[in-house]
Amino acid sequence: MIAEALHQYFPKLATMPALRQDLIAISKVITLKAGTVILKQGEYVKVIPLMLQGLAKVFKEEENGNEVLLYYIKPGESCIMSVTTLLRNGASKVKAVIEEDSEIVVIPADKALEIARKYPKWNEFVYELFNVKFEELLNVIKILTFSNKDIRLLEYLKKEATLKGSKILHTTHQHIAYDLGSSREVISRLLKKLENEGEIILKQGTIEVL
Amino acid sequence: MIAEALHQYFPKLATMPALRQDLIAISKVITLKAGTVILKQGEYVKVIPLMLQGLAKVFKEEENGNEVLLYYIKPGESCIMSVTTLLRNGASKVKAVIEEDSEIVVIPADKALEIARKYPKWNEFVYELFNVKFEELLNVIKILTFSNKDIRLLEYLKKEATLKGSKILHTTHQHIAYDLGSSREVISRLLKKLENEGEIILKQGTIEVL
DNA sequence: ATAGTTCTGTAACTAATGTTACTGCTTTCT
DNA sequence: AGAAAGCAGTAACATTAGTTACAGAACTAT
Numbered sequence: 001m002i003a004e005a006l007h008q009y010f011p012k013l014a015t016m017p018a019l020r021q022d023l024i025a026i027s028k029v030i031t032l033k034a035g036t037v038i039l040k041q042g043e044y045v046k047v048i049p050l051m052l053q054g055l056a057k058v059f060k061e062e063e064n065g066n067e068v069l070l071y072y073i074k075p076g077e078s079c080i081m082s083v084t085t086l087l088r089n090g091a092s093k094v095k096a097v098i099e100e101d102s103e104i105v106v107i108p109a110d111k112a113l114e115i116a117r118k119y120p121k122w123n124e125f126v127y128e129l130f131n132v133k134f135e136e137l138l139n140v141i142k143i144l145t146f147s148n149k150d151i152r153l154l155e156y157l158k159k160e161a162t163l164k165g166s167k168i169l170h171t172t173h174q175h176i177a178y179d180l181g182s183s184r185e186v187i188s189r190l191l192k193k194l195e196n197e198g199e200i201i202l203k204q205g206t207i208e209v210l
Numbered sequence: 211m212i213a214e215a216l217h218q219y220f221p222k223l224a225t226m227p228a229l230r231q232d233l234i235a236i237s238k239v240i241t242l243k244a245g246t247v248i249l250k251q252g253e254y255v256k257v258i259p260l261m262l263q264g265l266a267k268v269f270k271e272e273e274n275g276n277e278v279l280l281y282y283i284k285p286g287e288s289c290i291m292s293v294t295t296l297l298r299n300g301a302s303k304v305k306a307v308i309e310e311d312s313e314i315v316v317i318p319a320d321k322a323l324e325i326a327r328k329y330p331k332w333n334e335f336v337y338e339l340f341n342v343k344f345e346e347l348l349n350v351i352k353i354l355t356f357s358n359k360d361i362r363l364l365e366y367l368k369k370e371a372t373l374k375g376s377k378i379l380h381t382t383h384q385h386i387a388y389d390l391g392s393s394r395e396v397i398s399r400l401l402k403k404l405e406n407e408g409e410i411i412l413k414q415g416t417i418e419v420l
Numbered sequence: 421a422t423a424g425t426t427c428t429g430t431a432a433c434t435a436a437t438g439t440t441a442c443t444g445c446t447t448t449c450t
Numbered sequence: 451a452g453a454a455a456g457c458a459g460t461a462a463c464a465t466t467a468g469t470t471a472c473a474g475a476a477c478t479a480t
Contacts, residue, residue: 131297185429
């Protein structure tokens with residue numbers, strides 16, 4: 001049931017009865033397969049998603065097609081860019097893609113605006129999420145500025161392992177290169193270096209984070 | 211007068227009479243000299259500033275003392291990190307420094323919380339500012355990921371020229387290096403390159419952006 | 421099983437950035 | 451004017467990252 005799921009993953013929103021009732025009334029739960037693009041860069045925001053199960057990735061795209069992973073959307077979170085972009089009625093500056101099959105509460109854009117006006121609790125939720133994601137961006141900038149790619153790569157692998165709940169990552173070097181905005185050869189070289197340093201173990205199609 | 215200043219730079223907050231009155235009642239205007247640190251990394255937020263005149267810079271500090279410029283606070287803006295950090299009652303993750311002598315409306319932290327609760331307009335203001343700064347961070351990440359330092363440097367110089375309202379920047383290579391988290395020698399080399407490409411003119415202590 | 425595809429390893433080279441070391445030019449202070 | 455301090459220029463080298471070009475390993479499908 002959606003009420004239980006909200007309680008479990010969105011306690012801030014679900015503990016207030018009126019807000020919870022409204023949310024349940026206007027939203028629906030959908031299931032999305034890995035690979036689904038839930039928000040395109042340049043697109044207008046039509047829904048606000050609340051992630052119940054699964055994982056999504058948010059990217060910044062460059063003009064010529066390259067992209068960088070900015071942060072993840074995990075259970076208990078929403079797409080903060082959708083929320084604030086909706087309020088400003090602007091176009092999305094990022095792209096969001098489902099990474100693992102996901103279950104998502106979907107709130108229509110217009111209804112979400114009503115909720116925001118009606119319930120200060122919603123603002124609290126948004127502020128907190130905003131702050132978390134802002135800090136994640138700060139951290140990306142810090143690493144990009146002061147660390148070499150091998151550090152960035154290792155942090156990425158650790159984060160992936162944590163969020164996916166497994167030390168063994170099923171991915172390819174090419175895929176990592178896309179996420180980090182680098183090239184496959186560079187990633188292969190750095191992964192080999194990390195393996196030699198005893199941080200990871202490489203196998204075909206999998207990386208084990210130690 | 212503070213009322214006029216609010217009207218001019220913070221129309222979103224000042225057009226609502228009750229909100230404007232409350233703001234004027236609880237805040238005071240202060241003047242700060244260039245170089246003043248208004249928020250330290252790790253410090254708790256005591257005030258929310260509204261910038262009337264001048265310019266401030268916001269930095270992310272690294273463990274060993276290095277820092278990168280994240281974005282500016284210009285007239286009509288506040289320190290978004292102060293606002294959201296205050297709401298979460300956490301420690302600041304950034305450092306803010308006055309860049310040009312500034313005139314600032316200062317709202318005590320506890321009063322700011324009341325304002326936020328009482329006036330949805332305040333939230334609108336915060337959301338908009340948040341979105342703007344978020345996008346600026348996205349842009350920094352994009353440039354750090356996909357561009358070389360010369361591009362980053364040139365964008366920095368153009369931004370400085372715009373915000374300071376002068377094509378002639380009074381700064382040193384060392385100072386730029388601090389802002390961009392690089393070394394003086396690298397910046398000197400790249401500046402010389404930009405000069406050869408006809409983008410800027412270098413003189414002792416000044417850089418003219420063409 | 422074998423042919424095709426995808427993934428990985430790696431060498432060799434280029435380009436970009438960081439580091440070290442030193443020189444000379446300005447500005448400022450007395 | 452002369453000394454000191456701060457600023458800029460630059461060469462030489464080291465390290466890191468990106469690119470090109472293959473080769474071989476491992477998986478997939480018929």
